[in-house]
Amino acid sequence: MKTRVRFAPSPTGRLHVGNVRTALFNWLLARKTGGTFILRIEDTDADRSEAEYEKELIEDLKWLGLDWDEGLEKGGEFGPYRQTDRFDLYRKEAGRLLENGDAYYCFCSQERLDAERKEQQEKGLPVMYAGHCRDLSQDETKTRIEKGEKPTLRLKIREGAISFTDLVFGSVTVDLTEIGDFVLLRSDGTSQYNFACVVDDALMEVTHVIRGEGHLTNTFRQVLLYEYLGLPLPRFAHLSTILGPDGSKLSKRHGATSVGEFRERGYLPDALINYLSLLGWTPPESAGEVLSVKEIIDSFDLGRVNRSPATFDIAKLNFINRSHLKKLTPEVLADKVIPFLAAEGIMPAVIDGRVREWVSQVVEILGKYADTLGDFPGLVQDLLQFEPEESLADPEVQQIINEPESRVVIRAFEKNLLEDPSPVVDFEVYKGAVVKIMKEQGIKGKSLFRPLRVALTAKASGPELEKIIDVVEQAAELELPAPAISVRARVSAVAARLER
RNA sequence: GGCCCUAUCGUCUAGAGGCCUAGGACGCCGGCCUCUCACGCCGGUAACACGGGUUCAAAUCCCGUUGGGGCUACCA
Numbered sequence: 283m284k285t286r287v288r289f290a291p292s293p294t295g296r297l298h299v300g301n302v303r304t305a306l307f308n309w310l311l312a313r314k315t316g317g318t319f320i321l322r323i324e325d326t327d328a329d330r331s332e333a334e335y336e337k338e339l340i341e342d343l344k345w346l347g348l349d350w351d352e353g354l355e356k357g358g359e360f361g362p363y364r365q366t367d368r369f370d371l372y373r374k375e376a377g378r379l380l381e382n383g384d385a386y387y388c389f390c391s392q393e394r395l396d397a398e399r400k401e402q403q404e405k406g407l408p409v410m411y412a413g414h415c416r417d418l419s420q421d422e423t424k425t426r427i428e429k430g431e432k433p434t435l436r437l438k439i440r441e442g443a444i445s446f447t448d449l450v451f452g453s454v455t456v457d458l459t460e461i462g463d464f465v466l467l468r469s470d471g472t473s474q475y476n477f478a479c480v481v482d483d484a485l486m487e488v489t490h491v492i493r494g495e496g497h498l499t500n501t502f503r504q505v506l507l508y509e510y511l512g513l514p515l516p517r518f519a520h521l522s523t524i525l526g527p528d529g530s531k532l533s534k535r536h537g538a539t540s541v542g543e544f545r546e547r548g549y550l551p552d553a554l555i556n557y558l559s560l561l562g563w564t565p566p567e568s569a570g571e572v573l574s575v576k577e578i579i580d581s582f583d584l585g586r587v588n589r590s591p592a593t594f595d596i597a598k599l600n601f602i603n604r605s606h607l608k609k610l611t612p613e614v615l616a617d618k619v620i621p622f623l624a625a626e627g628i629m630p631a632v633i634d635g636r637v638r639e640w641v642s643q644v645v646e647i648l649g650k651y652a653d654t655l656g657d658f659p660g661l662v663q664d665l666l667q668f669e670p671e672e673s674l675a676d677p678e679v680q681q682i683i684n685e686p687e688s689r690v691v692i693r694a695f696e697k698n699l700l701e702d703p704s705p706v707v708d709f710e711v712y713k714g715a716v717v718k719i720m721k722e723q724g725i726k727g728k729s730l731f732r733p734l735r736v737a738l739t740a741k742a743s744g745p746e747l748e749k750i751i752d753v754v755e756q757a758a759e760l761e762l763p764a765p766a767i768s769v770r771a772r773v774s775a776v777a778a779r780l781e782r
Numbered sequence: 783g784g785c786c787c788u789a790u791c792g793u794c795u796a797g798a799g800g801c802c803u804a805g806g807a808c809g810c811c812g813g814c815c816u817c818u819c820a821c822g823c824c825g826g827u828a829a830c831a832c833g834g835g836u837u838c839a840a841a842u843c844c845c846g847u848u849g850g851g852g853c854u855a856c857c858a
Binding site for chain 1: 784785805809
């Protein structure tokens with residue numbers, strides 16, 4: 283039988299990484315087995331669901347590359363795929379339950395239910411609906427409805443126990459005395475989650491229900507529903523919760539939690555997928571941990587998913603992201619970095635070919651310093667920035683400048699550059715000037731390059747000098763929002779400050 | 783409160799009774815490379831929550847304790 287899986291989010295907020303992992307594991311199973319991945323929206327909670335979130339959710343999924351074969355936007359023969367469009371279906375199935383005597387109308391008021399629950403809690407009793415309306419006569423039910431009362435429909439829980447085998451948690455069992463008669467249809471006629479979920483999964487012929495661990499105990503209710511409805515039971519696989527650094531469920535106070543935030547911070551979709559796939563799942567040892575999406579699909583196996591909750595570790599995500607960043611060509615990387623530079627006002631909004639080429643070079647030099655695309659603006663800023671007044675006050679820089687030899691190097695460097703007729707200081711010019719110092723002054727190694735670095739950048743550390751010389755000079759020729767300073771101007775500025 | 787689930791280095795994890803003196807990855811620390819920072823390479827630090835069983839043998843099986851998560855809604 284062909285695998286059919288689904289991701290069924292509620293549009294009640296931005297897409298959380300925990301949910302992404304759920305979507306991912308579903309998607310991986312579908313892609314691994316050549317099955318179908320369905321996107322369904324569970325929006326039966328009218329108060330919290332918003333169209334805006336649904337839109338964003340779709341965008342996030344697309345950005346991640348988790349494409350679906352059936353459902354929202356795609357359509358399919360099992361639609362509609364939004365639960366608010368499926369109420370007739372739920373009512374129809376509820377009707378069957380009612381006819382079979384497995385469900386009943388409940389007229390208990392919200393107040394009564396609340397009071398009862400409170401009392402049960404205070405007395406330390408199991409908290410569940412006591413079943414007051416369970417044995418109401420058909421006549422009474424009928425007249426009360428005719429009088430205009432709006433009942434809920436509840437499931438009549440049978441005696442005995444219910445158990446099922448979860449693909450990751452194994453066999454689980456519960457005694458049905460632990461479960462109260464729960465609501466199927468609300469008094470306004472809409473469906474409650476567990477019921478809608480079962481009807482949808484069954485009607486959509488879902489073969490594997492892969493979802494968060496929070497639903498593990500809901501599954502008992504759902505299995506019972508499948509039984510009452512006489513529908514074939516799908517396989518279940520529950521995924522452990524993702525925790526924050528303090529061991530509680532990952533939430534906003536732990537920092538970024540939504541896909542949108544990670545995208546905005548400059549994480550690559552493939553890296554996010556790679557990292558999330560590693561939470562609770564282990565690739566075969568030989569594969570290593572930095573994997574392409576294709577590699578993950580190829581080695582994915584639900585049987586290797588573990589049960590214990592995992593803590594979200596930003597340091598490891600950074601490592602994975604960095605690793606993915608390093609695999610990109612400079613050109614591809616540049617195109618991804620440019621929007622981040624533009625957002626910080628470092629690059630103009632409209633980029634021409636020369637600037638793009640320049641960014642490619644820069645990104646190649648600075649790439650090893652970046653964890654995320656969002657790190658680049660700061661790095662490029664550092665490269666472009668030249669503020670001798672402030673930077674020369676740095677103790678490390680001071681120490682270099684105070685060396686008599688350093689002063690000789692900087693002055694000679696300035697002189698050599700000024701004597702060179704080339705309008706632009708490119709790498710060849712730079713090299714010529716440096717070689718001359720070595721020959722004439724006999725200075726080399728540390729004593730040579732440290733002052734050269736200070737002369738060029740007014741800093742004590744940074745990327746390799748021979749790599750930055752060209753891009754620094756070129757930056758001065760580019761029309762950047764904040765004009766960059768040319769090599770000669772830099773060296774002269776530093777040399778001038780030597781006198782004081 | 784009741785029920786369900788869970789527990790290996792700081793973190794993600796390997797581990798399906800002897801292969802475990804517990805392996806890998808991230809982080810951290812150290813070394814090498816090097817004008818510097820970083821990258822890279824090499825090395826190191828560090829864990830079976832606790833207490834009882836079962837067994838010739840337990841990280842692995844059972845029971846309990848403790849910690850964590852979830853459900854117990856006319857939320858999903």
